[in-house]
Amino acid sequence: MAGPGGDMQWCFSQVKGAIDDDVAEADIISTVEFNHTGKLLATGDKGGRVVIFQQEIENKNQPQFRSEYNVYSTFQSHEPEFDYLKSLEIEEKINKIRWLPQKNAAQFLLSTNDKTIKLWKISERDKRPEGYNLKEEDGCYKDPNTITSLRVPVLIPMDLMVEASPRRVFANAHTYHINSISVNSDNETYLSADDLRINLWHLEITDRSFNIVDIKPANMEELTEVITAAEFHPHQCNTFVYSSSKGTIRLCDMRASALCDKHSKLFEEPEDPSNRSFFSEIISSISDVKFSHNGRYMMTRDYLSVKIWDLNMENRPVETYQVHEYLRSKLCSLYENDCIFDKFECCWNGNDSVVMTGSYNNFFRMFDRGQRRDVTLEASRENSKPMQVLKPRKVCAGGKRKKDEISVDSLDFNKKILHTAWHPQDNIIAVATTNNLYIFQDKVN
């Protein structure tokens, strides 16, 4: 059965994480990110840990290859901290991971919690030196009197060891909780955004950052909106966007002024008055914003929909996709059980033809922009036989429920897919349920 992308059929490839239903809070996945080649896949969790998987490809030269992601490195990125002045605990949860483009043999990534961003270097070591003149093999120093000859130490092969070391710590620049980081295309700077401010950093300099956006009102009682996400343009190093809790996106040009409080463009769609409800303001809050790879479009995710914006048109999106419109009549209950505050992310495929986002009941949705088709798939242990093809799912909004359909009332709102990622070149996707990471790939690929 053809799905988005023509004859794409999604098959189960792997699942990572514990099987048991009793989920430890520290294992809850909080971010997923492929690196620029797609060979590495990083996840961050609530316990402050980063796990990196590396792709190993079988039958590389054949058109139909199977790839597998295996654990490459695991390290503790952030620890819980305590702010003594405010008597507040700072969570170690990893909010975002962003990879730097590779410049040498080592890999670099930025990981952030609510307050501190860290630059990690991940490097391989597969040789070790042997034959020191002054030291024994165990590291003890030799008695100099026993040394009668000199030799040159040699490097001998050893089992591959992957080391992660923190190279920079960017701290104390955010009063509010960091929600986004984004590496600039200039490969030298990056931005970090919290609820009210956006700071610009240089990757080499940790003791200062420049504030480029500040929407804090003089009187906090007048606060009406906060920053929810921010991202640099993929090619234009002077351009970035940030989204707000009011459903607006502002595009800023850093060449215009040092402080980019005045936007260059404001993207906002007038609200449909027929959809006005008690919770309109909450569901219009944008939870994620992502530029397309080609830099011509950007995608935003709010509670019920995904919108694609043309950067040249500010007054409305060019495409709108309903993720789970059947929830519109359930907003009151979703408010009570806190689900209405869930922040879903979204992502583009490599050639910007398909977009993906998560939903509840471990469902995730793909929208094919060209073919105007969408599909709902499920990440579950029941559908996890090797190369098992995923069957499209359907939610019955009301009326008579057909066979194989699920009624809205049967949806499990504890099973939410907030984080998804798409391989930059191939049709391989990583989908995070609460504590498991599912990897699916296109059958034909």
Added chain:
Amino acid sequence: MSATTAMEVNVEARRILAVSISKLYASRTQRGGLRLHRSLLLSLVMRSARDIYHSSRESEGPSGAQPATEEPMDTSSNPGEQTRLSEPQQEPQPALNSAEMAPEEPDNTEDCCDGEITEDKENLSPTRQSRKRRGKASAAPDFLPSKRARLEPGEERYAAPLGSCRVGAGESLTTLSLNRVIPAF
């Protein structure tokens, strides 16, 4: 609008107010501290619920009217909001598999707001029956941690004037909360 509908809307608005307040309370003890975005969204819902609650009470009859004291907040209650009166009661309440429910008993909604005013001393305005000292401390919100936020360089502490916390004898609990949530940051 019929009296029955106004009554239902009233109950619904009060229920949502109660749920919102309990969420605000719960967020105090959350790890990582109060989240500005979430608090802002909660205060927006509470504001809408309060506006609907007040306007539905007014439509019930002059006997149920609240005192007219409104604080100088950016309430932005426009005529369009009046049309939302019918909204809360039309939303069905299915039994969803929910995460932790807000710790609020639904049975309590009828007198929840009134009960909280008389029993919950911690939530009272500083101008009456406060356990805390007057003066500096009275500017700080009662139901939030008493330690004040660290000031940034060049920032002055904004002393909430007593006038902006005008709480009359019959004032609803919620106007108090809304006024205090965001400035606490």
